[in-house]
Amino acid sequence: MNAIFSLSLSASLLVVMLYPVFHILANRCRSFRFNRLLMLFGIGIIILAPIALAYEPVTDAAHVNASIQANIIRSLDITASDAANPTVEASSFDFLPWIISMYWIGVFVLVARQIISYTHLWRIISKSEKQQMGGYVLCRHKSMGIAPFSWGRFIVLPDAENEQSILIHEKAHTLKKHWIDVSIADVFCIFVWYNPFAWMLKNLIKLNHEYEADAEVIGSDIDVLSYQRLLIAKAVGNRTLHIANNFAMSKKDFRRRVLTMSQSKSSKGIKWIAATILPALAIAAYADTTPWSVAVHNAISSYKFTSAAPSGIEIDTGTGYAAEKTIPEELPATLITKRIPSPLTDPNPLLKQFEMSMELADKDLIPDKILVRIQADEEGNIVSATTDHDDNPEVRVAVDRATNQIAFEVVKDGDRKISTRFALPIRKVSLPM
Structure with missing residues (x-):
């Protein structure tokens, strides 16, 4: 169990290093499929790289510089009595069980949140009137205040919603299987829930989905200006499900979607920004295999309650x-x-x-x-x-x-x-x- 937390710390470092690359591409590159594959590949690297590194020190323990070893010992281990107060003995890792406990409490809370969200999702779908269509199932429900959304094969719309552009948008989500990306991002966020960059990466993934679905709508000869007005209208006063692809994703992101629709195609060279993943990954890997980092991971992995x-x-x-x-x-x-x-x-x-x-x-x-x-x-x-x-x-x-x-x-x-x-x-x- 502690080894999972140790892996999470390494993955968290990689997220911090790689997020700027994903952010730049998601906002500047109009090749949405490329952005999608890159971010999914990035999550795979972030999870697998710490396992591959296995926290092995770069140099043998017997040859580690003495001053570095001393710093490791002072930083990680139960240190000497406090110099100012001879009667008090302090440990820099007295808080380790609390940190590990807080991590797992966060994991369990988020897992419970996911279970509740999926229960709510299936309750809406089960109470909807279903109509089998080509490649998807159209669900009509009577719930008020819920934005149109899709998950898996299901496109869920209110009874009163008849906008063709919304159906095209949600159909794009369904046929491109965007729900798989969202599920992967949810699991990843639970794994490193304490890192805000992980949640921002999930938001980028979902935003890229919306860009891709919006492009499908625009490509179907729908009037762009009318569609933008519709998007603004749906972004106000509607609840969304975080586990699904929602037409009104969030109030703060719809402006970016409107602006993206008006942008011209990105330059071909913009994709080369993705190459900066390699040096960012190398820096993170180096930082995670220093003797101090190895000692941290060993202390966490070997800790017993x-x-x-x-x-x-x-x-x-x-x-x-x-x-x-x-x-x-x-x-x-x-x-x-x-x-x-x-x-x-x-x-x-x-x-x-x-x-x-x-x-x-x-x-x-x-x-x-x-x-x-x-x-x-x-x-x-x-x-x-x-x-x-x-x-x-x-x-x-x-x-x-x-x-x-x-x-x-x-x-x-x-x-x-x-x-x-x-x-x-x-x-x-x-x-x-």
Whole structure:
């Protein structure tokens, strides 16, 4: 579940980078079919690119610049006691469960909204008088104040609506299957609901649909001026369904539709603006694969709302015996044999410790990525070491073996010693096989 939120953050970054390209083309390019395909292709890229990137760091964790690693640790992990107040220990990720919870609350609210909207849609259609036509079903209803709209094979009009231009307009929506685009945009907006650019992209998609349907009306020898007056009249005082293609899409967009009808064809070279998607995508991909971004995604993906199982629980290893999972709350100082730099200043010595410990482990039982969280007291002694794979006995033993023999150099804030907490990403590919 957390991985979906992590993917959503990457997709949100891509939306911000690509939206300006879509906005320029939707308002300047008169090839509406090209705009439609480009925006659908863009949504596909926005969703699939984060999955393809898979949040892998560009460089190996052992070779990340020490200053960058320190910034990652300070930004993501539970930090030292507040310098101004020795009795308060703060965490920059204390709010992480709230953020994740808010994301899923938003998703559930929007899903419920969709269900209600579809229920309302089908109620209108089911109560309408239906007439099978060529390629679509014409539905006449008695509801007042609802703008003409189409969804799927259904064109829904009030009983009193007899304007031929409206029927041509809605028929264009139906035959071009614009409802598929709207459904995709709705799902996409739920996925990144907190990003206003996603909702603006949906609005661009629907606006482009209206441009395309308006072009069909104008191409059928309907008087343009009369059609524009009709459009203005229908844009006032009528309710619309956000899941459907509405003749009066919105009060703020009908002016743009009227102006678009009067514009001449766009230049052939305008389509080349779409090529700027590539550098925008490259910049977003680079930003999403920096060590800091990788650490953010790892922290979110590995976060667990449930606390770790208490010590003393027996875990069946599948080898005929049970291993006891113990997470020491405090490691005895007598086991410490050497003192190494704090990962806040240099993570490489601790990574070396894990390399040596993992050499003795069964590599087939070690996950590809492990996020190790370590807490040290003011004297640099390790108080606890946990991972996102504590239920794996092989990982537990390897972590204990790597951390039981060491202490860190004391970290100071001015003249004051401080306790530290940090997370260290360990990648299997960087370990000796």
